[in-house]
Amino acid sequence: MKMIIAANWKMHKTAAEAASFCLDIRQREEQFKGIEVLICPPFTALSAAASELKGSKVKLGAQNMHWEPKGAQTGEISAGMLKEFGVEYVILGHSERRHLMAEDSSRIRPKVEAAFQNKLKPILCVGETEDQREKGITEQVLEEQLSGVLKELEVDRPEDLVVAYEPVWAIGTGKAASADDAERAAQYIKKCLAELLTAGGAEKVRIQYGGSVKAENINEFVSSPAVHGALVGGASLEVDSFSSLVEAAGKAVSN
Ligand code: PGA
Numbered sequence: 001m002k003m004i005i006a007a008n009w010k011m012h013k014t015a016a017e018a019a020s021f022c023l024d025i026r027q028r029e030e031q032f033k034g035i036e037v038l039i040c041p042p043f044t045a046l047s048a049a050a051s052e053l054k055g056s057k058v059k060l061g062a063q064n065m066h067w068e069p070k071g072a073q074t075g076e077i078s079a080g081m082l083k084e085f086g087v088e089y090v091i092l093g094h095s096e097r098r099h100l101m102a103e104d105s106s107r108i109r110p111k112v113e114a115a116f117q118n119k120l121k122p123i124l125c126v127g128e129t130e131d132q133r134e135k136g137i138t139e140q141v142l143e144e145q146l147s148g149v150l151k152e153l154e155v156d157r158p159e160d161l162v163v164a165y166e167p168v169w170a171i172g173t174g175k176a177a178s179a180d181d182a183e184r185a186a187q188y189i190k191k192c193l194a195e196l197l198t199a200g201g202a203e204k205v206r207i208q209y210g211g212s213v214k215a216e217n218i219n220e221f222v223s224s225p226a227v228h229g230a231l232v233g234g235a236s237l238e239v240d241s242f243s244s245l246v247e248a249a250g251k252a253v254s255n
Contacts, residue, residue, distance in 0.1 A: 003222055003253055004036040004162060004206055004229035005246050006061055006123060007236030008091060011042060018045035021239055022052035028243040029058055033250040035229070038089055039236075043077055050085040061089035061123065064097060067110035079118035090115050091123045091231070093149065095168045105148025112149050121160040123208070123231065124149060126189070130169035138167075142185065143192050150196040158201035162208060163189055164231040170211025172233060179220035182209040186226035215244035219252040 013021065018041045029037070040061035041049045050060055066076035082090065092115065093108040108124070115122040126145040128138040146163070155161060165185045170177050177185075186207040193202035209221045210231030221227050230249070236242045 001204075001206055001228050002036050003034065003249060004038070004208060005218075005249055006037075006089065006091070006164075006208070006229070006231050007039045007242055008063065008094070008210075008231055008233050009039070009041050009045075009236060010063070010096070010233060012237055013041060013045055015045045015048035019048040019052050022049050022056075022058070024239040025058055025243065026052070026056050028239065028247075029056060031243065031247045031250070032057070034253050035246055035250050037246055040089070040091055046082070046085045046087065050087075053086075059088050060086055061091060062087050063091050063094065065090050065092075065111060065115070065120075067107075067114040069114075079114055079120055082120065083118060087120065089121045089123055089162070091125065091164075093145070094125045095127055095166055095171060099168070105145065109149045109153065113153060116155065116157070116160070119160075121162065123162040123164050125164045125166050125210070125231070127164075127166040127168050127171075127185075127211070133167065133169065138185065139188050142188060146189065146192045147196060150193070155197055155201060158193075158197055158204040161205045162229075163193070163205060164208040164210045165189060166210035166231060172212070174212050176212035176217055177209065179224050182221055183224040183226055186224065190226055213245070215241060215248050218245050218249045222249045222252045 038059040038061045040063050062082045092111045097103045112122045128141040132141050167177050206228035208229040208231045209227050213230045213232045214235040
């Protein structure tokens, strides 16, 4: 299964800054061996990033979308609008949206469904808060977040689904989970997926780890058997740090 490393830029970079990043990363992409790499800029930078990435093996993702194809949804963006720029992936249910925008499964589920219907590949984010971890309910939280979105959902192409395990306490804190914690959570996610998807489906889903991933620790995560890549925030904002991270992952995978 090919490793997938995604840059989640969050609310960073103007269109001009995104274009300059993409121009630079193209000089480095020959080093990205054995890894599927994608960049998820803010909506306003998608067009500029798409132009610079034309013909590149670096792919494009979005950070959110609405489930309706069009309509009276002020401030929202549809799957069709994303596809116009060649977007292939869409991050859905990121913890910042769950916590800052009060998104829950009742909203994330139709988004995932609409992504599949429009042939966009969803990166579904799940993960526990520090408080939930301390209470020992991490597995319960993961199970609820997964079943709230995927239960009885028709997933014809499980190979197009990516689940990002992102413990909330590790995001942007510099305090990454241990590789053991990430592996244990990824194994548990696989177990839940085996119950939620049709036979054999769970084996085709890639599970990323996210939360303070950088060039110095990516090796530990991609060496974990159930982890198939990373969702990277802070370390994806500079071409040097992101390229070094992808190159380190490539080396770890080829060993
Ligand atoms: P971080 O963010 O790498 O800055 O911790 C990860 C994410 O939120 O996807």
